Amino acid sequence: MISDTTLLRIEDLESVYATIPPMPCKAGCGKCCGPVMATELEAQRVEAAIVGLPRSSDALDCPAMDPQTKACRAYAVRPMLCRLYGHVPNMTCPEGCRPAKQMRDTEARGLLTLVERIGGRARLLGGQTPPKNR
Ligand code: SF4
Ligand code: SF4
Numbered sequence: 001m002i003s004d005t006t007l008l009r010i011e012d013l014e015s016v017y018a019t020i021p022p023m024p025c026k027a028g029c030g031k032c033c034g035p036v037m038a039t040e041l042e043a044q045r046v047e048a049a050i051v052g053l054p055r056s057s058d059a060l061d062c063p064a065m066d067p068q069t070k071a072c073r074a075y076a077v078r079p080m081l082c083r084l085y086g087h088v089p090n091m092t093c094p095e096g097c098r099p100a101k102q103m104r105d106t107e108a109r110g111l112l113t114l115v116e117r118i119g120g121r122a123r124l125l126g127g128q129t130p131p132k133n134r
Contacts, residue, residue, distance in 0.1 A: 009041055016114050020111070023086050032086075033070070033082075038079035043123060047063075049074040050073055050074055053066075053073060087103045088107075
């Protein structure tokens with residue numbers, strides 16, 4: 001059972017997420033779904049959403065990515081870094097997807113700091129290994 005404190009922290013997270021402009025994404029792509037850092041609370045939410053689901057045989061694929069369809073199976077609870085992907089100059093989508101409004105790197109860093117304050121220290125999502133020469 002989720003405690004009241006955790007529910008409040010989730011509400012706070014969701015209100016920060018809501019400030020990010022929407023962005024289109026190509027179905028079946030998954031190119032940016034490799035090793036991803038998430039705060040402890042965000043990682044727990046993603047991991048809870050994918051319990052028991054089969055994973056990609058490539059350890060460098062995100063465990064939340066469906067190995068067949070490449071879709072995110074934890075889309076509703078995906079962490080901040082995934083939500084920011086494509087929104088800032090140093091994380092542009094290789095498929096050309098762009099948000100309605102681009103953000104500055106400093107804005108994105110500010111949001112990541114805010115989320116870290118709410119969600120705790122960042123770590124790799126469950127079972128992922130750090131990237132080497134990908
Ligand atoms: S954001 Fe771009 S790279 Fe990532 S899955 Fe969507 S289309 Fe592919
Ligand atoms: S959590 Fe979802 S959006 Fe983020 S890297 Fe994993 S599969 Fe991709």
